[in-house]
Amino acid sequence: MKFKVVVSEGEDGWYVVECPSLPGCISQGKTVSEALENIKEAIELYLEPEEEIKRVKGRQMLEVVV
Numbered sequence: 001m002k003f004k005v006v007v008s009e010g011e012d013g014w015y016v017v018e019c020p021s022l023p024g025c026i027s028q029g030k031t032v033s034e035a036l037e038n039i040k041e042a043i044e045l046y047l048e049p050e051e052e053i054k055r056v057k058g059r060q061m062l063e064v065v066v
Contacts, residue, residue: 005039007032022046 007017010028015035018026019042027042029035 003043005036007035019043019046 003019003021005017005019007015010016014028014030015032016026016028017035017039019039022043025039025042025046027035027038029038
């Protein structure tokens with residue numbers, strides 16, 4: 001899969017990268033290359049099936065009605 005990402009340099013010199021099509025999917029790195037590697041991992045985790053998330057020890061998936 002391919003996703004468009006936006007890379008910007010933060011005030012602290014780190015690069016921030018986000019994937020607009022996946023709300024809240026954001027990462028950073030000391031270099032553009034590192035930031036891009038980190039966002040790849042963030043996207044993979046974002047797209048991970050809920051079943052995988054539920055199996056993580058010490059974490060649980062709940063639903064709330066608003």
